[in-house]
Amino acid sequence: MKKRLTISAMSKMKAEGKPISVLTAYDYPSAKLAEEAGIDVILVGDSLGNVVLGYDTTIPVTIDDMVYHSRAVARGAENTFIVADLPFMTYGVTIEHTLTNAARLMQQGHVQAVKLEGGAGIKEHVRALVQAGIPVMGHIGLTPQAVHQLSGYKVQGKLEDDARRLVEDALALQEAGAFAIVLELVTEQLASFISDQLTIPTIGIGAGRGCNGQVLVYHDVLQYSSPNVPKKFVKTYADIGTTIRDAIAQYVDEVKSGAFPDDSHVFQAEAGSIDSLYGSRQSSKSDSGVKE
Numbered sequence: 001m002k003k004r005l006t007i008s009a010m011s012k013m014k015a016e017g018k019p020i021s022v023l024t025a026y027d028y029p030s031a032k033l034a035e036e037a038g039i040d041v042i043l044v045g046d047s048l049g050n051v052v053l054g055y056d057t058t059i060p061v062t063i064d065d066m067v068y069h070s071r072a073v074a075r076g077a078e079n080t081f082i083v084a085d086l087p088f089m090t091y092g093v094t095i096e097h098t099l100t101n102a103a104r105l106m107q108q109g110h111v112q113a114v115k116l117e118g119g120a121g122i123k124e125h126v127r128a129l130v131q132a133g134i135p136v137m138g139h140i141g142l143t144p145q146a147v148h149q150l151s152g153y154k155v156q157g158k159l160e161d162d163a164r165r166l167v168e169d170a171l172a173l174q175e176a177g178a179f180a181i182v183l184e185l186v187t188e189q190l191a192s193f194i195s196d197q198l199t200i201p202t203i204g205i206g207a208g209r210g211c212n213g214q215v216l217v218y219h220d221v222l223q224y225s226s227p228n229v230p231k232k233f234v235k236t237y238a239d240i241g242t243t244i245r246d247a248i249a250q251y252v253d254e255v256k257s258g259a260f261p262d263d264s265h266v267f268q269a270e271a272g273s274i275d276s277l278y279g280s281r282q283s284s285k286s287d288s289g290v291k292e
Helices: 008-017 030-034 063-076 094-108 120-132 160-175 188-197 218-222 240-257 271-287
Strands: 019-025 041-044 081-085 113-115 137-142 180-184 202-205 213-214
Touching: 008 019, 008 041, 019 218, 041 063, 041 160, 041 213, 063 081, 063 094, 094 113, 094 218, 120 137, 120 160, 137 240, 160 180, 160 188, 180 188, 188 202, 213 218
Parallel strands: 019 041, 019 213, 041 081, 081 113, 113 137, 137 180, 180 202, 202 213
Antiparallel strands: none
16 A cells, blocks of 8 residues: 655655655545556645636635645545645735634645745745644745736746745745745746755746656646647646547437447346336226226
8 A cells, every 4th residue: 555755755855866746636536546646745736726617817716615625635545645725815914814724724625734825925924834733835936826916927037136036935935844845937947956955845847857846737647628728848648638528529429319328228127017017007097997
C-alpha cells in the first residue's frame, strides 16, 4: 500500500535532487486515479472554478466549494498528501479570519495543508497558521486570484524590480514557516535562482526546469474538456475529451436509431409469466364486469 508523503520527506527529496510530482484533482474518481498512478501530492486548487464550475476566473470560488471538493478528493486518495487552496478573500483580512477558514479546510475538507497566494504581505498570516499547526504551501509569481490587478495572465519576473520582489516574497514565506512554494508563470532563470536560494521545495507550473517539482491541472494533462487555447507550459498526455465526446455521440446515435438497447442489454421474463399475468388481469376485468 502506498504511504502518504510527509513534509520532512519532501524536504529530503529537495536535498537529494528527487523531483516532486503534483497534480490537481477535484473529485473522488480523479483523486483515486491520481493516487493509483503514484502521484506524490494532490492539490485541490481553486482552479476548479475554471475547469469544473465554469467560471472565467477563480475569484467566485467559495470556501464551501473548496471544502466540498477537498472532502471528495480525500475520500479518493487516502494515502496521498493533499493540499487545498484557500480561495479569494478567505485569508489576508484578519488573522482570525484566515485561521477560521483554514481550520475548515483541515477539519471538514480532511486535507493535510493549505495553499495561499501572496508573498511578504501575508507572511504574518502564514506564520499564524504554522504556529496553529496548519502546514502552509506558498504561491507566488502569477497569482490567479489577483488576475485583474496583474492585468491578465502574464509571465512574471522578466524585469529586475519584479524579479527582486519575487525573491523577497519567497524568502519571506520561507521565514514565516511555509514548507513549499508554488512558482507560477515565472521565467526559468528566476525560478531556478529562487529554488537555489531556498531550503524548502519549489513547485513549478510554467516556471521551467529548475524547480524541485512540477504541478499541472488534471484536465490539462488529460485534455478532459472541449478543446481550448493551448498553454505553452502544459503537456497533454492523453486526449480523453475527444474519446468521451465521441463515445457520447455514438450513444446518442444508437438511441436514435434503436440500436441500443439490443438483446444483450435487456432482461427476459420466465416463459409464460407475462401470459399468466395478462390472464389474471383478464379474469379480474371479467369478474368486475369490465369489458375490453
